[in-house]
Amino acid sequence: MNRLRNGRYPLSLTAGLVILGLIALLVAGAPLLAPHDPLEQKAAERLEKPSASHLLGTDRFGRDVLSRTLHGGSMTLGASVLALASALAIGLLAGLVAGMFHRTWVDVVLMRIIDTLMAFPFMVLAIVIAALFGTGFIHLLIAIVSVWWVAFARLTRSVVLQLKSETSIAAAQVLGAGTTVILMRELLPRAMSPVLILATFELGSLILTLSALSFLGLGAQPPSPEWGSMLADGRDHFLQAPHILLGPTLFIVMTVLAFNLIGEGLRDRLDPYERAKL
């Protein structure tokens, strides 16, 4: 209980959760809240400035930017969460196995793969995959997951190595617990807290990376409303009509901010020592 009271920035956690809740409400309620059809094109209302009927203006096809932003959120956020969950699962498993079988060939091979992937910057791998397999949202997500799990694997492995020397693990072994039981019952639960803190931050940076890659035209292809593809779409007209990027940008910034604040708050609460480190 002391930990809860000692939280130095309870504000960041609350603020992050409130922002995230608001965004989730807006995105989930898109069909009810959106004033227009996100796909309806009106040639007469192209690139209109924000007005009473189009609060965030219209894009180059006369589509309502606000409606598109609200509708696009579910795809962007859903895909980001899915990508992160996959990376988390792969990373957690690889990290547990590598840590458990430390000093065996399993660990050596896994670490070799991890070291190699660490040398591949996201942008580079995304560009390679887009060039070889074609641009598209799915390809982009595959590129992201195939590199992103490494961060989780490394963290999990180091936590496992640290925990392995503890008496409780030795006690479990003495009591005859098998490798699987030790992994699942002893190591996994205790590795979760630092990994989840990392995941909150990583989700924010994953959304940022996803949007940057989409902005470069490597992501979802029009006309589906997705924040990243809206950015790519509005890019050419940005200098004449800057408002068309306002909607998706605002939502991306707020979402990432929310995750960063939550991560910040969680770290302070769950792991008081980390504060001194980071």
Place this chain on the structure above:
Amino acid sequence: MVYVLVRKLLAAVLTLFCATLILFVLTRLSPGDPVKVLLGRSAEVAMSDTAAYQQKADELRSQWGLDQSVTDQYLRWVTGLLKLDLGNSMHTGRPVSTEIAERLPATALLAVAALLLQLVLGLVFGALSAISAGKWSDHVIRWICVALASIPVFVIGLVFLLWFAVRLGVYEISSEASLSRLWLPAVTLGLIGAPQIIRVVRANMLAELGQLYVQSALARGLALRLIIRQVMRSTLLPVLTMASLSLAALISGAVVVESIFAWPGIGKYALDSILLKDYPVIQGYAFVMVTAVILINLLTEAVYSILDPRIRRKGVATSESTA
């Protein structure tokens, strides 16, 4: 120490080797046939020309070594890499290595300028934040960092472009690399990476300020200025790691900024090559990027092991606090 360095060098070579394997496998797995990409699909060729098409395709296949076995192809590619031969661009027909070498300086210049800015911002504001920990200036810096870390690079880039090039007209929109055009992309990139460095500097300084020697120096009445200088010195080592990570990220992450400001670096080159389906360029670009990252890491580890006596002896970084 030599032993440690040799071991690191071997590890780096091994990583590079694994990276070439991954790149090669990825290229082999790709559904597109480079011959068809260059010649157009066989179905699109007039019936009378099928024989000629086939002949030309076979010629290209043997010229690129695509008719050999997979292992031969890999060996051929890797021996080429060792001779700095990255193949020829399918679009321009010029050697990829030459085309990349022409564009590398622009990217390097941008990345180094951005890194310098990050370091200056990081050291100044990180130290400021650590010294005034808990006070309002520390809070302001931390909140600005959190906010800045939430903004996508391209948003800052586009806003800068709109403001400085369109509204104020002080920035020239063109596609040339010149020193007068460097500052805006460099500031954009520098601002994005600054929060991380500020955090690391702050955290390490705080940890150092809590050390017993600092307390005792304070108790003995040593001037705060001298203590801070001492603390800064031991903070610099973790910052070096951060800077090298940052440089690696900058070289590849420059793609977005290069694209926005039409800065003719290799990121933009690779991006343009995606649409052209220029496989040798993409492969070469990836290889150069991975090599650069590995080299930067190796160099950092070398410098580290020279500076830090603990690593010099054991070959293991004990300071995990740099995360």
